[in-house]
Amino acid sequence: MKLTMVLVLYKLKPEESKTFQTLKQILGSKNNTPKNIELILYDNSPSKQDFTPLSHEGIHTTYYHDPRNLGIAAAYNYAWAAAKQNNSQWLLLLDHDTELTYDYFNSILNLSEVPEKVVAVVPKINSENIMISPVYSNSLRPLKQERPSPGVQEQPVMAINSGALIAVNFLNEINGFNEDFPLDYLDHWLFFKIYEKGRKVFLINVSLEHELSVLDYTRVSxxxxxxxxxxxxxxxxxxxxxxxxxxxxxxxxxxxxxxxxxxxxxxxxxxxxxxxxx
Incomplete structure (x- = not known):
């Protein structure tokens, strides 16, 4: 499987990102010899940063700086274009604050065939011992409902962007990511489109920790x-x-x-x- 990964940064050095730190540990393990991986570090920071690309065999790393800070949709579309160019079957979306694990990465790398109509593969995401993703999308308060179980999700669900593996062919079908949602609700839109198009989501039985951003009116401009x-x-x-x-x-x-x-x-x-x- 050929895979493109995109990690979006903002005012944060790659080495300061929890996602990048754990990814580097995983890739450096002797038990992991991934091949055919394109890693894109998309930096929305005002200033370009000095960065030494990863030198692991089988991984090609690209650092791209965009001081316009157009959000994650533009970054994902850049990665989607790169994934098409290098003939990747899947695009892996990563935020800067997700703690990746060996089990998760092995599950992604060993993904061979997925059930019919599945165009997204997602892990369980926990924050402070609460499963926050995926959730059923038929409610405005999904965290009050029962959580989905591993396997193909017949009932519509929504998952956060980070850790989601999206089929490039499906992105081609919907013309990439909707930049009317530059940052917020892009994940809601993406998973809405998946079920609108009659496709499915597959939940793997692996959990990741993620720092959930909670709206705090004293800190949000x-x-x-x-x-x-x-x-x-x-x-x-x-x-x-x-x-x-x-x-x-x-x-x-x-x-x-x-x-x-x-x-x-x-x-x-x-x-x-x-x-x-x-």
């Missing part, structure tokens, strides 16, 4: 929160339309909570404006 809102509304208004009525209610509850608990009332105001634009 107004601009960042605005970006999250835009992506949310875009997704529920134009794609997952069956959940739009429930999303309106959730947004109203969020507005009231922000009004009562968040010191910066501009946050609540942005929620209020977006609520009445639906």
């Amino acid at each position: 107004l601009q960042r929160y605005q970006s999250i809102l835009e992506s949310e509304v875009n997704f529920y208004k134009n794609f997952k339309k069956d959940l739009l009525p429930k999303y309106r209610i959730q947004l109203a509850k969020r507005f009231l909570k922000q009004l009562l608990t968040v010191r910066d009332k501009e946050v609540a105001l942005k929620t209020f404006k977006k609520l009445f634009s639906l």
